[in-house]
Amino acid sequence: MANEQLDEFRREVRAWLEENCPKGARGPGPVAMPGRRNRVDDKDTILWKERMAEKGWTVPHWPKEYGGGGLSRAEVSVLQQEMNRIDARMPLMGGMGVSMIGPTLLEFGTEDQKKRHLPPIVRGEINWCQGYSEPGAGSDLASLRTRAEEKGDHFVINGQKIWTSGAQFADWMFALVRTNFDVPKHEGISFVLLDMDQEGVSVRPIKLISGASPFCETFFDNAIAKKEDLVGELNKGWTVGKRLLQHERSGQGGLGGGGRRQEAGPGSLDTVAKKYIGEADGRIADPQWRDRVLTMNMNQKAFSLTTRRAMEENRDGRTPGEATSIFKLYGSTLTRDRAAMTVEMMGFQGVGWEGDSFSEAELNATRSWLSSRAVTIYGGTNEVQKNIIAKRVLGLPD
Numbered sequence: 001m002a003n004e005q006l007d008e009f010r011r012e013v014r015a016w017l018e019e020n021c022p023k024g025a026r027g028p029g030p031v032a033m034p035g036r037r038n039r040v041d042d043k044d045t046i047l048w049k050e051r052m053a054e055k056g057w058t059v060p061h062w063p064k065e066y067g068g069g070g071l072s073r074a075e076v077s078v079l080q081q082e083m084n085r086i087d088a089r090m091p092l093m094g095g096m097g098v099s100m101i102g103p104t105l106l107e108f109g110t111e112d113q114k115k116r117h118l119p120p121i122v123r124g125e126i127n128w129c130q131g132y133s134e135p136g137a138g139s140d141l142a143s144l145r146t147r148a149e150e151k152g153d154h155f156v157i158n159g160q161k162i163w164t165s166g167a168q169f170a171d172w173m174f175a176l177v178r179t180n181f182d183v184p185k186h187e188g189i190s191f192v193l194l195d196m197d198q199e200g201v202s203v204r205p206i207k208l209i210s211g212a213s214p215f216c217e218t219f220f221d222n223a224i225a226k227k228e229d230l231v232g233e234l235n236k237g238w239t240v241g242k243r244l245l246q247h248e249r250s251g252q253g254g255l256g257g258g259g260r261r262q263e264a265g266p267g268s269l270d271t272v273a274k275k276y277i278g279e280a281d282g283r284i285a286d287p288q289w290r291d292r293v294l295t296m297n298m299n300q301k302a303f304s305l306t307t308r309r310a311m312e313e314n315r316d317g318r319t320p321g322e323a324t325s326i327f328k329l330y331g332s333t334l335t336r337d338r339a340a341m342t343v344e345m346m347g348f349q350g351v352g353w354e355g356d357s358f359s360e361a362e363l364n365a366t367r368s369w370l371s372s373r374a375v376t377i378y379g380g381t382n383e384v385q386k387n388i389i390a391k392r393v394l395g396l397p398d
């Protein structure tokens with residue numbers, strides 16, 4: 001797009017935002033969550049989501065015919081810059097609808113599936129969850145045994161999923177199910193969409209040691225998925241499922257454009273080091289820590305630049321294929337190591353769980369450190385990413 005057109009677009013966006021972004025949707029505050037069960041009460045937050053959704057700007061890069069904004073990559077960046085300029089909050093937390101099933105449907109869905117499922121994601125009406133893992137199928141996902149039998153215009157599903165993030169708040173699930181037990185395992189899998197609000201689906205939240213429950217066991221007892229919600233061909237779901245994982249890993253690896261780290265500011269490694277290790281002449285007092293913090297920040301910066309370059313080179317806007325695993329592996333490792341370094345610098349103050357001896361920032365740092373392990377597991381563990389890189393990117397023998 002020519003520079004003048006982009007300048008004109010910026011002027012329009014600026015004027016529109018000024019008029020339509022309520023004061024209460026600027027600066028820190030709540031963000032609208034997708035789904036029927038995820039209501040946020042704040043009036044301005046809701047109004048902001050509704051106005052942005054009407055323009056398709058909650059998912060600005062999706063085509064207009066499916067509810068999106070139809071914006072080019074350059075226009076999306078202008079919109080983001082203009083929102084940052086007035087400190088506008090995100091209008092809607094994307095979730096798995098925006099980052100996983102949406103792009104997968106754009107690629108593999110029928111026209112009818114795109115028309116039925118994409119606009120409700122843009123409007124934040126439906127919250128999705130992912131039914132992949134089972135008690136006997138995690139890294140070896142293709143061993144999944146949840147059975148789907150064809151019956152007239154639908155499938156009848158029986159079996160169990162596990163680690164289903166947010167299933168207790170989800171309206172719909174995308175799931176991998178077995179539709180043929182008599183062929184090699186990858187060839188008998190289908191990819192279906194099903195309504196969570198039905199008798200045959202029950203969820204049991206899994207309580208963590210912290211008391212929170214980010215995920216669930218999900219049980220199917222004659223649950224129904226309509227045939228019109230089979231994505232891709234029958235028994236060819238592995239191809240669709242793998243592509244969705246690339247979208248998932250792409251977001252986790254920073255290719256979605258989020259997840260940038262601060263090198264300065266209140267939560268930065270530099271600030272934490274100066275506070276807990278000590279400061280001398282405006283620098284971190286201890287030379288070894290200075291070196292470690294600098295190395296981590298340089299790695300982070302190099303990674304951010306590499307993800308940016310990969311996104312810019314990838315002109316058709318699609319996530320890279322198998323190479324996405326490189327970004328997922330490196331990004332998750334950085335996140336884990338950075339969180340570990342933060343609590344290490346805090347010393348005793350970095351291992352608090354509760355009580356007045358710890359500030360809120362310190363308690364958050366401990367929790368972030370513990371939860372950072374999960375990034376190296378979900379979406380496929382680091383070992384699994386290394387296997388993919390070895391086999392599918394480098395072409396090494398099995």
Ligand SMILES: Cc1cc2nc3c(=O)[nH]c(=O)nc-3n(C[C@H](O)[C@H](O)[C@H](O)COP(=O)(O)OP(=O)(O)OC[C@H]3O[C@@H](n4cnc5c(N)ncnc54)[C@H](O)[C@@H]3O)c2cc1C
Binds near residue numbers: 139140163377378384
């Ligand atoms: C926070 C969180 C959220 C999640 N959300 C979801 C969700 O919403 N939906 C969903 O379907 N799943 C979800 N998962 C599940 C996640 O995808 C699995 O935990 C992951 O794929 C690993 O499977 P597993 O737990 O069965 O471990 P296993 O597969 O049993 O692996 C155990 C260990 O063995 C290693 N290993 C296994 N196979 C190999 C191999 N071939 N080579 C080398 N090492 C190997 C693994 O790396 C790991 O260290 C979530 C997990 C977490 C932690």
